[in-house]
Amino acid sequence: MNYRTTCPHCASVFRLGTDQLDAAQGWVQCSVCGTAFDARLSLLMEDGSPLPQPEPEPVEPPAQPETQPPAEQEATTADTRDTADEAPPVAPSPEEEDIAAADVPRGIVQRETSFDLDSIILIDPDIPAPDDPGPLPQIHTVPSYPPEPATPLRRATVAEAAPAARIEYASPMPGKARIPSSPRRISPWMWGTASLLLLVVLLAQTTYFLRDTLVSRLPQTRPAVEQACAALGCTLSLPKNLALLQIVGSDLQTEASGRLKLTLTLGNRANHVQGWPVLVLTLTDQHNRPLARRSFAPSEYLGDAQRIAAGIPARSEQPLSLPLTVHDLTPMGFNLQLTY
Incomplete structure (x- = not known):
């Protein structure tokens, strides 16, 4: 006859026969997680139904002793006491000792041999089983002391009632284990060289x-x-330093045709050549209020590209002349500044 049992550790369901249970006294080892357990605690029929209850044996009523006179009863009791005192104790037979030892269940701790003995049956999980594993075993735990306060019962969800999924880990690849190498430290002279290059x-x-x-x-x-x-x-x-440039002299003259002519002398006090500045001319009235302002680039008051590119020679004074045309203005003074 075949039965069905469930591993209490990984909830895997296996099929085993009567000869296997008798050979190992009900102890088996799970081939999935390796847990050894007593299969008789979660034993079911092959179709998932519970085991049939054994029929109770008929008990014969004890024989009624025959009624004896009081005198005979006292004599019989006295004889029985004398016989019990004189009879030596009877030692149990070897067969009785084996039956008594078989009735005592043995756990994993009491076994003197390892789990590799033939008495531990390895059940193959690849054996096809019906889709319905039957009712799950109920494991009763020992109540703790002091008892915990009662909590309201709640309906178990499908996720809680489902058995834990079996996780299989891939076996490591054969070969030498790679030890992670410690990070290499950069030497100080390399840091110094990199800093110098930057x-x-x-x-x-x-x-x-x-x-x-x-x-x-x-x-x-x-x-x-x-x-x-x-x-x-x-x-x-060319270098441009206004602090080393100076207007030595300047004058605004009115010609006969009504045109104006600006003359000035520009001095370079530097020991090197400097670029030509921009002239900013402001015409003012008799109260020194500005009437018009105009900036003149070097190309407007020089007109010579080579002279502009050569710059102002070092430690020299350069005379300049700039004709001006003014409409509807009668300037009474002027202000001349240099800038770049």
Whole structure:
């Protein structure tokens, strides 16, 4: 006869026969999780129905003793006492000892051999079983002390009633285990070299984009910057420092045709060549209020591209003349400023 049992640890359902139960005294080992358990606690029929209840054996009523006179009863009782005192104790037979030892259930801790013995039956989980595993076994736990307060019962959901899913882990690939290597530390001299390279790149970018300001502040660097610009294909303007430029003299004259003529002398006090500035002329009235203002670029008051590109020579004074045409204005004064 075949039965059905359930593993209490992983809830896997297996099929086993009567000979297997008798051989291992009801103890089996789950082939899924390896748990050894007593299959008789969750034993069901092969179709999932509970085991049939054994029929009670007829009990014969005890024989009624025959009524004896009081004198005979006292004599019989005395004889029985004397016989019990004289009879030696009878030792149990080996068969009775084996039956008594078989009636005592043995747990995993009481076994003297390991689970690898033939008495532990490994059940194959690949054996096809019916779709309906039958009612799940109920495991009764020992109540704790002190008892916990009673909680209202609630209906179990489908997710709680379902058995836990079996998780299978992939076996590791054969071969040597790879030990993760510790991160390598970068030596200080490599950090120093990288920092120095970054500083050089930063200085090169600053020099390239601020080359005109650098040459104006540090004229001695102009030859090196000019060579770098020749290699990179960039242009370099002349130094521009208004503090080293000075208007030595200026005059606004009125000609016979009504036109105006501005004459001035521009001096360069620097020891190097500087770029030509922009002239800002403001015409004023007799109360020194501005009437008109006009800015003149170097191309307007010089007109010579080569002279503009050459700049103002170092430590020199350059006379300039600029004719002006004014309509509907009678200026009584002027103001002249330099800018870049």
